[in-house]
Amino acid sequence: MSLIKIENVFKIYGDEGCENEVRALDGVSLEIDYGEFVAIIGSSGSGKSTMMNMLGCLDVPTRGEYYLDGIPIRERTERELSDIRSRRIGFIFQGYNLIPSLTVWQNVALPMTYQKVNPGDRYQRAIEALEKVDIASKAENRPTQLSGGQQQRVAIARAIATKSPIIMADEPTGALDSKTGVQVLGILRQLNEEGTTIILITHDNGIAAQAKRVIRVQDGRIISDSAPGDDPFIMSQTKKEVASAVGDGTTPSGALRVENGRAAWAGARAGGLTQ
Amino acid sequence: MTAILMALDSIKEKKGRSFLTMLGIIIGVCAVLVLVAMVTGYNSDITSYYEKLGVNKVEISIDYYLSSRSPDVTDELYEYGNVDMSDIVTGVTPDLSTTGTVIYKDDNLDTTIYLGSDQFSTCNNYTLAKGRDISQADIEGRTKVCLLGTYVAETLFGQKSPVGETVQINGASYTVVGTYYQKDGTAEDSMDDMVVIPYSLNREVLGSSVISSYIVKVDTSNDMDAAIEELTTWFADEIDEYTGEVTLENGNSDLTSSTEETASLSAILGGIAGIALLVGGIGIMNIMLVTVTERTREIGIKKAIGAPRSEIVTQFLVESAILSAMGGIIGILLGFALSLIMGKILYDLILFPSTAITIAGFLFSIAIGIGFGLYPAVKASGLQPVDALRAD
Numbered sequence: 050m051s052l053i054k055i056e057n058v059f060k061i062y063g064d065e066g067c068e069n070e071v072r073a074l075d076g077v078s079l080e081i082d083y084g085e086f087v088a089i090i091g092s093s094g095s096g097k098s099t100m101m102n103m104l105g106c107l108d109v110p111t112r113g114e115y116y117l118d119g120i121p122i123r124e125r126t127e128r129e130l131s132d133i134r135s136r137r138i139g140f141i142f143q144g145y146n147l148i149p150s151l152t153v154w155q156n157v158a159l160p161m162t163y164q165k166v167n168p169g170d171r172y173q174r175a176i177e178a179l180e181k182v183d184i185a186s187k188a189e190n191r192p193t194q195l196s197g198g199q200q201q202r203v204a205i206a207r208a209i210a211t212k213s214p215i216i217m218a219d220e221p222t223g224a225l226d227s228k229t230g231v232q233v234l235g236i237l238r239q240l241n242e243e244g245t246t247i248i249l250i251t252h253d254n255g256i257a258a259q260a261k262r263v264i265r266v267q268d269g270r271i272i273s274d275s276a277p278g279d280d281p282f283i284m285s286q287t288k289k290e291v292a293s294a295v296g297d298g299t300t301p302s303g304a305l306r307v308e309n310g311r312a313a314w315a316g317a318r319a320g321g322l323t324q
Numbered sequence: 325m326t327a328i329l330m331a332l333d334s335i336k337e338k339k340g341r342s343f344l345t346m347l348g349i350i351i352g353v354c355a356v357l358v359l360v361a362m363v364t365g366y367n368s369d370i371t372s373y374y375e376k377l378g379v380n381k382v383e384i385s386i387d388y389y390l391s392s393r394s395p396d397v398t399d400e401l402y403e404y405g406n407v408d409m410s411d412i413v414t415g416v417t418p419d420l421s422t423t424g425t426v427i428y429k430d431d432n433l434d435t436t437i438y439l440g441s442d443q444f445s446t447c448n449n450y451t452l453a454k455g456r457d458i459s460q461a462d463i464e465g466r467t468k469v470c471l472l473g474t475y476v477a478e479t480l481f482g483q484k485s486p487v488g489e490t491v492q493i494n495g496a497s498y499t500v501v502g503t504y505y506q507k508d509g510t511a512e513d514s515m516d517d518m519v520v521i522p523y524s525l526n527r528e529v530l531g532s533s534v535i536s537s538y539i540v541k542v543d544t545s546n547d548m549d550a551a552i553e554e555l556t557t558w559f560a561d562e563i564d565e566y567t568g569e570v571t572l573e574n575g576n577s578d579l580t581s582s583t584e585e586t587a588s589l590s591a592i593l594g595g596i597a598g599i600a601l602l603v604g605g606i607g608i609m610n611i612m613l614v615t616v617t618e619r620t621r622e623i624g625i626k627k628a629i630g631a632p633r634s635e636i637v638t639q640f641l642v643e644s645a646i647l648s649a650m651g652g653i654i655g656i657l658l659g660f661a662l663s664l665i666m667g668k669i670l671y672d673l674i675l676f677p678s679t680a681i682t683i684a685g686f687l688f689s690i691a692i693g694i695g696f697g698l699y700p701a702v703k704a705s706g707l708q709p710v711d712a713l714r715a716d
């Protein structure tokens with residue numbers, strides 16, 4: 050049994066068969082196992098967010114079946130669904146989705162209240178998560194007082210603070226400079242090594258290269274699903290990007306692409322990245 | 325707990341709007357409290373009036389067809405009431421009165437002259453203060469004696485005791501044998517503005533020997549119906565259909581009917597106040613729907629990160645309940661203030677809304693908040709996270 054399995058899933062906006070029909074997902078089947086690190090890549094409007102929202106139980110498919118832990122989502126009660134959202138999945142939204150009336154740390158602590166984390170521990174855990182993304186100094190601020198990149202890091206902190214076994218991140222580095230982006234990727238990779246399943250959306254080949262599996266989406270369909278090394282689009286680009294992230298200018302050999310991706314990340318960490 | 329703090333925050337954030345929302349509840353609760361207090365005040369006013377007048381009276385009036393051939397049943401009725409019906413009857417008196425002038429030395433006063441038996445005071449709820457009451461000997465001997473109500477006594481005698489003094493009533497000399505206690509404020513035209521003399525002086529004072537009205541005082545209101553029934557039978561024997569027609573009335577029925585009137589009045593007023601509360605509730609529902617719309621995105625975020633439906637429902641219900649409870653409390657405070665002011669003005673009484681009504685008003689306002697907050701709350705909680713997130 051795999052962690053996630055979707056079978057021939059459609060998400061259709063507008064009226065089916067009419068002119069205004071939009072097939073955001075057009076017959077997608079996919080399986081993701083426990084402990085995987087998957088990047089979903091595709092151009093804007095290709096259906097990535099739609100797919101992720103469905104995987105995160107935030108949306109329901111127009112047609113098709115979604116099994117989580119082998120159980121069809123349709124059969125889950127409302128209560129079970131909110132339990133899944135709260136305890137199984139840490140979701141990083143493309144649009145951050147922080148609550149403006151709460152402070153930064155309260156935003157990060159909010160999912161923990163739904164997880165029934167002991168109130169005394171929430172603040173501590175929120176601060177720890179904020180420290181991981183170097184934004185703890187803003188803990189008492191309101192999200193609106195933060196820059197886009199800072200807000201994105203708060204959103205990441207909120208997801209990782211839940212200690213959920215699955216993290217779904219929709220463009221988690223979209224608003225970050227490349228250094229901070231690499232740092233965030235580092236965090237995700239470390240979580241993955243500790244057993245967390247990571248599903249990451251990006252339109253950036255360089256970031257996709259950091260994953261263990263790359264799923265390419267176009268017009269609501271999966272057009273390729275492979276290890277990053279075998280992904281036709283990543284091959285040429287990655288060399289340059291990885292190299293620039295490490296900053297040594299060397300171009301890894303083709304055989305070591307993926308390995309070098311990891312090496313680049315390890316190197317960045319060792320270098321003690323700061324903001 | 326956090327839900328309450330959050331609700332207070334959000335109410336504080338939009339003070340003006342929250343206040344306007346509460347206004348309906350404030351007015352409704354206040355109206356209910358004041359109306360009930362006023363009806364209570366009115367009732368106690370009426371009841372005390374009838375109590376002063378004397379309750380449990382059977383009022384008898386006889387319409388004799390031929391005044392020249394009318395029998396006098398006074399002695400028989402007196403005996404029947406005091407002997408045969410003694411277990412439920414406490415007094416019998418003719419019910420006669422006229423107006424007259426009372427003169428003492430240089431002072432004179434127009435007042436009501438009652439002609440009664442020795443049980444006049446029992447029947448009409450007067451209490452002897454000084455001297456003695458009318459006696460059976462006075463009645464048999466047609467003695468010119470009188471008792472004074474406090475207003476007459478004070479006007480003619482001041483602080484001096486009138487007992488033993490002689491006054492002129494309609495030109496004849498009477499000896500004052502006693503006075504009654506004040507029972508109605510010692511004012512002109514009050515129940516203390518009166519004089520009683522033996523009824524046997526009726527021919528002299530009224531110019532007629534026919535006595536056609538009586539009062540029979542019954543011990544408790546429970547015995548009223550039995551007394552009326554028994555008296556009806558007795559009168560049927562005494563006065564046949566060719567002699568005259570006897571009417572017996574329950575003196576309490578005036579009180580009963582006026583209490584019934586106020587009851588239906590308060591039902592109508594209560595209904596109006598209830599409508600005010602209902603409108604207040606709809607106002608709350610309206611504002612909560614707006615709040616839900618405004619916070620759809622927040623609801624979406626909360627649901628997306630794992631908030632169960634109950635959490636969202638609670639959040640909105642707590643907010644609407646607090647809103648209406650605050651309205652209820654303000655309404656209660658206003659209601660107390662208004663009841664005090666209006667009670668003083670209308671009845672010269674210190675009137676508070678009753679505890680039961682106050683508690684009921686408070687609970688009802690909370691119930692309205694929860695009842696009318698439920699729909700918006702359930703609506704908010706039922707949103708699909710992704711749809712809620714798309715809202716702006």
Ligand SMILES: Nc1ncnc2c1ncn2[C@@H]1O[C@H](COP(=O)(O)OP(=O)(O)OP(=O)(O)O)[C@@H](O)[C@H]1O
Pocket residue numbers: 062063071072073091092093094095096097098099100143252
């Ligand atoms: N609520 C909606 N109503 C109608 N069409 C929608 C709706 N949401 C998404 N779409 C359409 O579905 C398609 C896929 O959208 P989606 O957000 O999944 O794209 P994406 O791959 O995440 O793009 P991006 O990289 O820009 O975030 C788009 O064509 C979009 O216009």
Ligand SMILES: [Mg+2]
Pocket residue numbers: 097098099143219
């Ligand atoms: Mg997207």
